[in-house]
Amino acid sequence: MNNEYSSDPLGQVRASLDTDVVALATASADGAPSVRMVLLKEADERGFLFFTSYEGRKGRELAENPRAAILVHMPGRQIRVEGRVTKIPESESDDYWATRPRGSQIAASVSNQSEPVESREELERVYAEFDTAHPAEIPRPAHWGGYRLVPDVYEFWEHRDNRLHDRIRYRRDGEGWTVERLQP
Numbered sequence: 407m408n409n410e411y412s413s414d415p416l417g418q419v420r421a422s423l424d425t426d427v428v429a430l431a432t433a434s435a436d437g438a439p440s441v442r443m444v445l446l447k448e449a450d451e452r453g454f455l456f457f458t459s460y461e462g463r464k465g466r467e468l469a470e471n472p473r474a475a476i477l478v479h480m481p482g483r484q485i486r487v488e489g490r491v492t493k494i495p496e497s498e499s500d501d502y503w504a505t506r507p508r509g510s511q512i513a514a515s516v517s518n519q520s521e522p523v524e525s526r527e528e529l530e531r532v533y534a535e536f537d538t539a540h541p542a543e544i545p546r547p548a549h550w551g552g553y554r555l556v557p558d559v560y561e562f563w564e565h566r567d568n569r570l571h572d573r574i575r576y577r578r579d580g581e582g583w584t585v586e587r588l589q590p
C-alpha cells in the first residue's frame with residue numbers, strides 16, 4: 407500500500423459527497439449497458455443504497471447481471487464506484503417505505519416501471535383509483551425496494567492544471583485495498 411494515499415475510500419466518499427443524485431449503470435446479460443439517475447440514500451460499510459422498482463429495466467438487468475457502476479459528478483471532481491448489487495432485507499425496505507410521502511407510495515404502487523402507458527391521463531386515472539381504494543396505510547408492494555452496491559473498485563478523479571488530472575483507483579484486495587495512480 408502506497409502511503410501517499412488514504413486507506414479508506416468509503417471515508418473519502420463520505421467526506422466529499424455533496425449530492426445524493428448519482429448515475430447508476432447496469433447491463434443486460436449480454437452486456438448491453440444502460441444508465442439512469444437515482445437517489446443515493448446511504449453510503450456506508452454495507453454498501454451504496456438506492457431504492458427502485460425490482461421489475462423495471464434496471465431491476466431486470468440486475469436480476470440477470472448483478473454488477474453495476476455508480477458515477478458521481480461534483481465541480482472539478484468525479485467518483486466512480488463499481489461492484490456487485492444485492493437486494494436489501496425486506497424489513498429494511500419496509501422501514502424506508504414507511505417514511506415516504508403517501509403520493510410517492512401511490513406512484514410506486516401503481517407504476518409498472520419502464521413499461522409503456524397509453525397516456526398521461528391513464529397514469530393519473532390509475533393513481534386516483536388506487537388513492538380512493540386505499541384510504542388508509544399503503545403497504546409496500548413486493549416489486550419495490552432497496553438495493554445495495556458493494557464496491558470492489560473506486561476511482562477518484564480530480565481536475566488539475568493542464569489536464570494533468572489526478573486519478574486514484576482502489577481495488578478490493580482481501581480486507582484492504584490496492585491503490586494505484588492512473589494516467590489521466
Ligand SMILES: Cc1cc2nc3c(=O)[nH]c(=O)nc-3n(C[C@H](O)[C@H](O)[C@H](O)COP(=O)(O)O)c2cc1C
Pocket residue numbers: 427440441442443444445446456457458459462463464465519520
Ligand atoms: C434526479 C433523479 C433522481 C431519480 N431517483 C430515482 C430513484 O431513486 N429511484 C428510481 O427508481 N428512479 C429514480 N429516478 C428515475 C430514473 O432515472 C429512471 O427513469 C427510472 O428509475 C427507470 O429506470 P429504468 O427504466 O432503467 O429501470 C430519478 C431520476 C432523476 C432525474
